[in-house]
Amino acid sequence: MKSIRLVLLDLDGTLYIDNQVIEGAVDAVSRLRQQGYILRFLTNTTTRSQAELYQQLANMGFSLEMNELMSAPVTAVLELRALQQQFERELRIWPVVAQAIEQDFAEFDHDEITPDFIVLGDIGDAWNVVLINQLFTAMHKGAKLIALHKNRFWQTQSHLKVDIGFYIAGLEYVTGQTAQIMGKPSSSFFNRVLADVDVAPDQVVLVGDDLDSDVGGAQRHGMGGILVKTGKFREQYLEQSTIKPDGILISIVELPEFLATHYS
Numbered sequence: 150m151k152s153i154r155l156v157l158l159d160l161d162g163t164l165y166i167d168n169q170v171i172e173g174a175v176d177a178v179s180r181l182r183q184q185g186y187i188l189r190f191l192t193n194t195t196t197r198s199q200a201e202l203y204q205q206l207a208n209m210g211f212s213l214e215m216n217e218l219m220s221a222p223v224t225a226v227l228e229l230r231a232l233q234q235q236f237e238r239e240l241r242i243w244p245v246v247a248q249a250i251e252q253d254f255a256e257f258d259h260d261e262i263t264p265d266f267i268v269l270g271d272i273g274d275a276w277n278v279v280l281i282n283q284l285f286t287a288m289h290k291g292a293k294l295i296a297l298h299k300n301r302f303w304q305t306q307s308h309l310k311v312d313i314g315f316y317i318a319g320l321e322y323v324t325g326q327t328a329q330i331m332g333k334p335s336s337s338f339f340n341r342v343l344a345d346v347d348v349a350p351d352q353v354v355l356v357g358d359d360l361d362s363d364v365g366g367a368q369r370h371g372m373g374g375i376l377v378k379t380g381k382f383r384e385q386y387l388e389q390s391t392i393k394p395d396g397i398l399i400s401i402v403e404l405p406e407f408l409a410t411h412y413s
């Protein structure tokens with residue numbers, strides 16, 4: 150049996166649902182620590198800073214370190230640091246992101262005219278033709294595009310709304326460039342998380358409620374993918390899918406026992 154060193158925990162739908170902690174989740178995380186696993190908490194949220202996410206989890210009772218939190222913006226920062234080393238100079242970036250996460254990118258020089266990289270995230274209703282043309286011009290001058298995700302649309306309380314995938318696809322089309330996507334399940338995201346901990350994919354399991362993105366994404370990257378039957382889990386969707394999880398758990402509460410019996 151393979152031995153697991155790193156456990157990746159999805160947040161929404163796995164540890165909590167709409168700010169409501171899943172019963173027993175706090176204890177389960179503590180037990181995983183007692184078992185000696187390295188933990189990382191994963192989320193694709195792009196509208197909250199690492200500090201805000203940390204505070205949210207701490208308020209729910211989870212004990213963790215700030216550096217254990219891996220959101221798409223956080224992995225984008227890690228990616229930019231690695232690029233900065235390759236460039237051997239200060240990187241100039243243009244973060245087009247929610248105000249709340251601007252601070253996560255504060256360590257890099259800000260440049261809206263000739264950036265090395267544009268970092269694109271959710272900016273709500275701030276999109277307009279002037280901005281799109283500024284982005285196009287900067288990319289035309291050589292800026293590379295890093296996108297925090299490339300979702301097509303999202304569900305609001307009442308209806309579906311166009312997501313930033315619309316703008317990314319458009320910018321890719323008019324510049325001929327392919328954006329680097331940072332959110333899970335992109336390989337850029339998993340590569341950064343694994344490099345940060347320095348483990349090989351076969352020493353890692355990812356636990357989440359999203360069969361395609363969490364379980365399928367993990368397995369495509371050579372990691373174990375474990376599905377929890379909480380959050381967005383739907384029995385019928387699992388039955389119809391070709392993705393076969395490495396484990397199916399009622400909730401995160403079963404994870405410590407499952408890992409102890411299957412991976413040690």
Ligand SMILES: [Mg+2]
Nearest residue numbers: 159161162358
């Ligand atoms: Mg989830």
